[in-house]
Amino acid sequence: MPSISLTRHLIEEQRLGHVTPDLRLLLEVVARACKRISVAVGKGALGDVLGEAGGADGSINIQGEAQKKLDVISNEILLEANAWGGHLAACASEEMEHSQQIPDAFPRGNYLLVFDPLDGSSNIDINASVGTIFSVLRCPEGVSAAEDHDFLQAGSTQVAAGYCLYGPSTMLVLTIGHGTHGFTLDREQGSFVLTGPHMRIPEQTREFAINMSNQRHWEAPTQAYVADLLAGKDGPRGQDFNMRWVAAMVGDVHRILTRGGIFIYPWDRKDPAKPGKLRLMYEANPMAMLVEQAGGAASTGRERILDIPPTSLHQRVPVFLGSKEEVETATRYHRQHDTAAA
Numbered sequence: 001m002p003s004i005s006l007t008r009h010l011i012e013e014q015r016l017g018h019v020t021p022d023l024r025l026l027l028e029v030v031a032r033a034c035k036r037i038s039v040a041v042g043k044g045a046l047g048d049v050l051g052e053a054g055g056a057d058g059s060i061n062i063q064g065e066a067q068k069k070l071d072v073i074s075n076e077i078l079l080e081a082n083a084w085g086g087h088l089a090a091c092a093s094e095e096m097e098h099s100q101q102i103p104d105a106f107p108r109g110n111y112l113l114v115f116d117p118l119d120g121s122s123n124i125d126i127n128a129s130v131g132t133i134f135s136v137l138r139c140p141e142g143v144s145a146a147e148d149h150d151f152l153q154a155g156s157t158q159v160a161a162g163y164c165l166y167g168p169s170t171m172l173v174l175t176i177g178h179g180t181h182g183f184t185l186d187r188e189q190g191s192f193v194l195t196g197p198h199m200r201i202p203e204q205t206r207e208f209a210i211n212m213s214n215q216r217h218w219e220a221p222t223q224a225y226v227a228d229l230l231a232g233k234d235g236p237r238g239q240d241f242n243m244r245w246v247a248a249m250v251g252d253v254h255r256i257l258t259r260g261g262i263f264i265y266p267w268d269r270k271d272p273a274k275p276g277k278l279r280l281m282y283e284a285n286p287m288a289m290l291v292e293q294a295g296g297a298a299s300t301g302r303e304r305i306l307d308i309p310p311t312s313l314h315q316r317v318p319v320f321l322g323s324k325e326e327v328e329t330a331t332r333y334h335r336q337h338d339t340a341a342a
Contacts, residue, residue: 037078074118089139095117123248131249201291253290256291
């Protein structure tokens with residue numbers, strides 16, 4: 001049976017009426033940009049792309065986080081690749097304070113692109129998995145020059161979402177609202193090939209991913225939920241659970257899409273002014289769409305992530321996503337706690 005390339009897959013989806021020609025071409029541009037990022041990541045020290053950006057003093061992004069050289073390179077690749085295609089009205093990056101309009105010299109389209117250019121950048125210098133996360137929204141009708149507030153749409157309005165994982169192989173995982181599909185980069189052909197059609201997350205799991213070093217900072221329902229997981233077969237859950245932690249959301253979510261599990265990044269008291277660690281627009285929404293399209297669930301512990309009305313480009317939220325029954329169980333712990341405290 002002949003291999004199915006990303007381009008062929010998208011053309012078939014266009015014939016079914018699932019994507020517009022402009023959205024198809026936009027996704028192909030993003031995929032090409034991810035190939036360039038994959039090359040840069042793959043060169044490592046040979047390409048002088050390791051370490052902090054901005055020299056010895058480093059560089060800090062809008063999130064207040066130290067930027068790596070590859071953060072900056074990946075951001076520039078995505079901005080440049082999408083500037084001239086004619087499919088976008090504007091784009092927004094986790095690395096930039098405000099959204100960026102398509103320059104007047106280039107044609108503008110009807111879509112908005114949101115991206116985290118390099119998720120898990122703390123893994124770069126140790127040669128562990130990192131990735132790119134992206135989301136596509138429609139530009140509101142009648143808007144000629146998109147601004148930050150035009151991006152503030154609930155995750156349920158996304159028309160496409162995906163990530164590219166730069167690991168032992170480079171994989172693009174994509175949804176356009178009709179299932180979640182995985183593509184592997186064939187480096188000899190230079191094209192993404194469909195290798196994981198209709199990915200499905202098992203509804204039940206015995207595996208969880210969380211940064212246990214923050215345990216002392218978690219709120220009570222998260223403490224109780226994880227304690228019951230760790231109690232294993234002798235505890236109230238009646239079964240043993242394994243813990244995994246890649247320290248890059250892309251890597252942890254890819255494992256869950258492949259074999260099930262729950263990924264947790266809860267609110268904690270380490271920085272109580274922040275409602276969570278992960279960004280709603282750049283990380284939580286696209287990953288929630290991918291997970292739900294694969295039969296999983298995504299919650300803040302109290303509400304469905306895709307239902308949250310964004311209030312700012314860099315809004316943060318707690319995240320519980322993965323196998324449906326386990327996410328529902330974690331959510332139940334939080335609701336029961338809230339009811340008892342009321």
